[in-house]
Amino acid sequence: xxxxxxxxxxxxxxxxxxxxxxxxxxxxxxxxxxxxxxxxxxxxxxxxxxxxxxxxxxxxxxxxxxxxxxxxxxxxxxxxxxxxxxxxxxxxxxxxxxxxxxxxxxxxxxxxxx
Amino acid sequence: xxxxxxxxxxxxxxxxxxxxxxxxxxxxxxxxxxxxxxxxxxxxxxxxxxxxxxxxxxxxxxxxxxxxxxxxxxxxxxxxxxxxxxxxxxxxxxxxxxxxxxxxxxxxxxx
Numbered sequence: 001x002x003x004x005x006x007x008x009x010x011x012x013x014x015x016x017x018x019x020x021x022x023x024x025x026x027x028x029x030x031x032x033x034x035x036x037x038x039x040x041x042x043x044x045x046x047x048x049x050x051x052x053x054x055x056x057x058x059x060x061x062x063x064x065x066x067x068x069x070x071x072x073x074x075x076x077x078x079x080x081x082x083x084x085x086x087x088x089x090x091x092x093x094x095x096x097x098x099x100x101x102x103x104x105x106x107x108x109x110x111x112x113x114x
Numbered sequence: 115x116x117x118x119x120x121x122x123x124x125x126x127x128x129x130x131x132x133x134x135x136x137x138x139x140x141x142x143x144x145x146x147x148x149x150x151x152x153x154x155x156x157x158x159x160x161x162x163x164x165x166x167x168x169x170x171x172x173x174x175x176x177x178x179x180x181x182x183x184x185x186x187x188x189x190x191x192x193x194x195x196x197x198x199x200x201x202x203x204x205x206x207x208x209x210x211x212x213x214x215x216x217x218x219x220x221x222x223x224x225x
Contacts, residue, residue: 042120042215042217044215045215050211056212058212059115059214090159103209103213104161107157108157108158
């Protein structure tokens with residue numbers, strides 16, 4: 001039972017480089033989310049999607065882009081990496097808007113920008 | 115947009131005692147959900163308990179209970195009979211089309 005899978009788990013980027021964090025879920029969930037968690041802090045919502053073809057900005061979207069071409073996949077793109085983007089990134093998914101459905105998280109991706 | 119606040123950066127509790135972790139929220143939508151997650155040092159997010167805004171009774175899950183006071187907009191987590199394995203970060207979150215998290219409370223259980 002895979003759940004939410006995100007890759008890579010660890011990555012070091014140089015300033016100005018680009019990369020994509022991959023996220024896929026096998027639970028047929030409509031809702032998908034990307035969060036970042038800075039050391040000792042809570043999770044901040046970057047982007048979310050309520051279904052294929054639909055994405056919306058969260059609290060901290062600057063410097064990131066997302067796409068949702070399929071129900072299963074929700075990649076997060078960093079175009080010009082900056083040290084401020086050093087963080088742990090969590091992808092998550094949940095089913096419909098019906099309350100009571102929990103959010104399922106991936107294991108996190110540790111990103112360091114140097 | 116909804117907002118969630120956890121005012122206790124750190125808490126200590128003696129093993130086998132109960133502890134309450136505070137959480138307040140703000141939203142203008144009458145329909146929302148409140149969640150608590152545990153994050154151990156390994157980093158994964160573990161779902162603990164859920165409370166819907168229309169639920170009449172406080173949610174309970176084993177040693178976890180949620181003290182939901184809607185008028186005060188608070189959703190405190192109560193952990194009974196604390197165990198050493200309960201030492202972790204605890205996050206309160208509010209859900210309404212997206213999930214917003216509080217800053218977290220680091221709980222340390224002392225033997």
